[in-house]
Amino acid sequence: MSLKKQAISGVKWNFIQQLSVQAINFAVQIVLARLLMPEMFGLIAMVIVFVSIGASLMDSGMTSSIIRTKEPDQLDYSTVFVTNLIVSFAIYILIYLGAPYIAAFYNQEVLTDIIRLLSISFVIRAFVAVHVAKLTKEMNFKLQMQLQIPASIISGAVGIAMAYMGYGVWSLVWMNLVQAFVFAIQNWIFIPWRPSLVFNKKRFIYHFNFGYKLTISGLIDTIYNDLYRIVIGKSFSPTQVGYFNQAETMRLFPVQQISTVMGKVTYPFFAKIKTDERLKEAYKITMKLVLFVVIPVMLFLIVIAREGFLFVFGEHWLSAVPYFQILALASIIRPISSYNLNILKVKGRSDLFLKVEIIKKIVGLMALVVGYQFGVMGLVISLTSVSFLWTLINMHYCGVLINYKVFEQIKDIAHLFIFGIVSLAAAHWFKKQFLFNLDSLFWIIFLVGIVYVTIYITLVLLLDRALIKQVMEAIRNV
Numbered sequence: 001m002s003l004k005k006q007a008i009s010g011v012k013w014n015f016i017q018q019l020s021v022q023a024i025n026f027a028v029q030i031v032l033a034r035l036l037m038p039e040m041f042g043l044i045a046m047v048i049v050f051v052s053i054g055a056s057l058m059d060s061g062m063t064s065s066i067i068r069t070k071e072p073d074q075l076d077y078s079t080v081f082v083t084n085l086i087v088s089f090a091i092y093i094l095i096y097l098g099a100p101y102i103a104a105f106y107n108q109e110v111l112t113d114i115i116r117l118l119s120i121s122f123v124i125r126a127f128v129a130v131h132v133a134k135l136t137k138e139m140n141f142k143l144q145m146q147l148q149i150p151a152s153i154i155s156g157a158v159g160i161a162m163a164y165m166g167y168g169v170w171s172l173v174w175m176n177l178v179q180a181f182v183f184a185i186q187n188w189i190f191i192p193w194r195p196s197l198v199f200n201k202k203r204f205i206y207h208f209n210f211g212y213k214l215t216i217s218g219l220i221d222t223i224y225n226d227l228y229r230i231v232i233g234k235s236f237s238p239t240q241v242g243y244f245n246q247a248e249t250m251r252l253f254p255v256q257q258i259s260t261v262m263g264k265v266t267y268p269f270f271a272k273i274k275t276d277e278r279l280k281e282a283y284k285i286t287m288k289l290v291l292f293v294v295i296p297v298m299l300f301l302i303v304i305a306r307e308g309f310l311f312v313f314g315e316h317w318l319s320a321v322p323y324f325q326i327l328a329l330a331s332i333i334r335p336i337s338s339y340n341l342n343i344l345k346v347k348g349r350s351d352l353f354l355k356v357e358i359i360k361k362i363v364g365l366m367a368l369v370v371g372y373q374f375g376v377m378g379l380v381i382s383l384t385s386v387s388f389l390w391t392l393i394n395m396h397y398c399g400v401l402i403n404y405k406v407f408e409q410i411k412d413i414a415h416l417f418i419f420g421i422v423s424l425a426a427a428h429w430f431k432k433q434f435l436f437n438l439d440s441l442f443w444i445i446f447l448v449g450i451v452y453v454t455i456y457i458t459l460v461l462l463l464d465r466a467l468i469k470q471v472m473e474a475i476r477n478v
Contacts, residue, residue, distance in 0.1 A: 020145065020148075020149050020152075021145075021148045021149060021152045022253065024149070024152040024153055024156055025152055025156065026253065027156070028152075028156035028159060028160060028175075029249070030312055030313065031160050031163075032159060032160065032163055032171070032172070033246070033312075033313045033314070033317060034313065034314055035160070035163040035164060036163055036168065036169070036171070036172070037239075037242075037316070038238075038239045038242030038243055038246065038316065038317065038320075039237070039238035039239045039241075039242050040168055040169040040172065040238075040242070041172070041241075041242040041245055041246060042233065042237070042238035042239055042240070042241030042242030042243075042245060043108065043110065043111065043114065043169050043238050043241075044114070044118075044169065044172050044173070044245075045229045045233070045241050045242065045244075045245035046106055046108070046111060046229060046230070046233040046238070046241055047102065047111055047114055047115040047118065048118075048226065048229070049222065049223065049226030049227075049229065049230060050095055050102065050115055050119065051115075051118055051119050051121060051122055052222045052226060053091075053219060053222055053223065054088070054091045054092065054095055054119055054122040055122040055125065056215055056218045056219050056222055057087060057091050057215065057219070058084055058087050058088040058091060058122055058123075058125070058126050058129070062080045062083060062084070062207040062208060062211040063080060063084075063129050063130065063132070063133035063211075064133075064210070064211060064214055064345065065080075065206070065207040065208075065210040065211045066080060066130070066133050066134075066137060066207065067133055067136055067137045068210070068345065068346065069207075072137070074196060075196075075198065075200050075203055076203050076207070077130050077134065077193065077195065078195045078196040078197070078198050078199075078200075079198070079199055079200045079203045079204050079207070080129075080130050080133075080207060081129075081130045081195040082195070082197065082198070082199045083199070083204060083208075084126045084129050084130065085126050085127070087126075088122060088123045088125075088126035089123065091122075092119055092120070092122070092123050095115065095116070095119045096116050096119070099111070099112045099113075099115045099116050100112050102115055103115075105234065106233055106234060108238070110169070114169065114170075114173055117173050117177065118173050118176060118177070120177060120180075121176050121177055121179075121180040122180075124177075124180040124181055124184050125180055125183075125184065127184050127187075127188070128183065128184045128187040128188070130193075130195065131187040131188075131191045131193060132144065132187070134191070134193055135191070143190065143191070146190075147183060147186045147187060147190065148183065150182065150186065151179050151180075151182040151183035151186065152179065154178060154179075154182050155175050155176070155178040155179035155182060156175065158171075158174055158175055158178045159171050159172065159174065159175030159178075162174055162175075213351055213353060213354040214345070214353060214354075216354055216357075217353050217354045217356075217357040220357050220358065220361050221357060221361070224361050224364055224365070227368065228244065228368070228379055228383060229241055229244065229245060231368070231372060231379065232244055232376055232379065235372075236376060240376055243317070243319045243320040243323060243376075244320070244323055244376060244379075244380070246313070246317060246320045246324075247320040247321075247323035247324035247327055247380075248323075248327060250309075250320075250324055251298075251301075251324050251327040251328040251330070251331045252331060252334075254294075254297045254298065254301065254331070255294050255297070255298060255331040255332070255334050255335065276401070276402045276403060279343070279346075279402050280402040280403065280404050283339060283343060283398075283402065283404070284404070284412060285470060286339060287335070287336060287339055287409075287412075287413065288412065288413060288416070288467055288470070289467075289470060290335045290339075291332075291335065291336075291413055291416050292416060292460070292467060294331075294332055294334075294335055295332055295416050295417060295419070295420035296420055296423065296452065296453065296456045298328050298329075298331050298332045299328075299332070299420045299421070299423065299424040299452075300424075300427065300448070300449060300452045300453075301324075301328055302325050302328050302329070302424065303424055303427050303428050303431065303448055303452065304431075304444065304445045304448050304449070305321050305324050305325050305328075306318070306321050307441045307444050307445050308445060309321050309324070310441055311441040311442065311445065322377065322380075323376070323377070323380045326377075326380050326381060326384050327380060327383065327384055329384050330383065330384040330387035330388070332417075332420075333387060333388060333391045334387075336391050336394070336395065336409075336413075337387075337390060337391050337394045339398075340391075340394035340395055340397070340398035341353060341356075341394060341398075343398040343401060343402060344356070344397065344398060344401070347401050349401065352397060356393060356394065356397050359393060360386075360389075360390045360393055360394075363386060363389060363390075364386045364390070367382040367383070367385060367386040368382055368383075370382060371383070392406060395409050395410075415463065415464060416460075416464075419456055419459040419460060419463070420456065422455065422459065423452050423455040423456040423459070424452070426451065426452070426455050427448050427451045427452040427455070430447075430448065430451045431444065431448050435447060435448070
């Protein structure tokens with residue numbers, strides 16, 4: 001199979017996987033949001049950072065090194081597997097011992113048992129991290145989809161059943177654990193690869209030298225992203241954390257699916273492109289195709305945010321709407337940053353990747369301190385504002401490597417933002433003028449969506465037919 005067809009097939013199956021899995025997760029989230037109160041989600045959000053840190057340290061960026069390695073062999077895979085396993089157990093012991101101190105920090109005694117149980121999930125995932133990396137290296141996203149869907153269905157059913165029976169926050173904990181366990185069991189059943197219990201120092205050093213910089217970068221990013229939940233949890237209430245977390249989850253939900261799909265496919269795809277000129281062209285087309293979808297989706301969700309939250313989650317989640325509307329702006333540019341960072345990785349510049357993350361997080365911490373002075377809304381605004389600055393930083397460093405300057409990148413995508421904003425203004429005007437007396441939330445969402453999509457597609461058809469041709473070609477190839 002040619003590289004182009006392999007990438008398109010990867011996009012198709014990865015998209016189906018993400019769409020199916022996230023549709024299941026979203027349906028589960030809706031049911032749980034109606035069965036559980038916001039503070040229960042807030043308690044999980046307070047400790048999820050420690051689980052994320054454990055997962056980042058467990059992998060040490062070594063699976064990313066495997067994906068970019070031209071022809072990894074059994075010794076490479078096994079060395080990384082053994083490393084992941086040892087590190088995961090060591091990190092879990094540290095988290096287990098530190099759990100009471102974390103609970104004392106938040107003044108929430110129940111968090112001790114929650115974090116000790118929830119953290120087992122990254123230990124379980126250590127057993128299959130290499131399996132997943134191997135499938136990604138081979139761009140076998142169809143099998144990944146077939147393994148993810150049953151795990152999501154079974155864990156979702158467990159979570160809903162426990163919530164219905166009154167287990168409260170523990171339904172969320174066990175849902176995460178069951179998902180990790182079922183996914184791991186399937187990987188060992190359906191993927192024929194088995195590790196050899198060997199450890200090669202030379203291979204370890206090779207993968208670690210590339211991966212540890214990505215790990216530090218990921219660790220900085222994880223801590224910073226969850227720092228907002230930590231600050232809100234410490235200074236405010238679990239309920240406020242719940243509102244913020246739900247807004248953050250919902251604003252990431254649509255764009256994360258696209259970013260995850262394209263990120264997982266473009267990394268191995270970009271890694272196989274040999275010239276900077278072809279890499280630049282592939283990156284440019286990918287970015288435009290993704291933004292063609294992301295911009296209208298996120299701006300439409302901003303327009304109907306209040307109706308959407310009422311329709312999906314119920315009235316007790318309305319306080320999350322303003323947070324969602326502001327955070328959704330940052331989601332629009334998220335794919336740009338993701339693909340810029342993928343360029344750094346495929347060029348082998350994990351050192352530059354780390355440097356960029358440090359610069360961004362220093363700026364981010366300054367913004368967080370300023371935003372904190374104005375409460376939760378100030379934090380939300382600071383998080384959104386700094387995301388735009390980060391994107392410019394990513395664009396600069398990526399552009400230097402493939403001769404694609406920031407101004408040139410902005411010029412290639414600016415018109416799509418203009419189309420989206422014009423469509424947003426028209427849809428908002430339509431809602432205010434003609435739908436103010438309509439009682440049905442469904443029909444408000446549906447009619448505003450029709451207006452938005454019609455105007456947006458019309459503008460693209462009239463002013464960027466080349467993009468439409470690229471979209472149609474991508475659809476035909478799928």
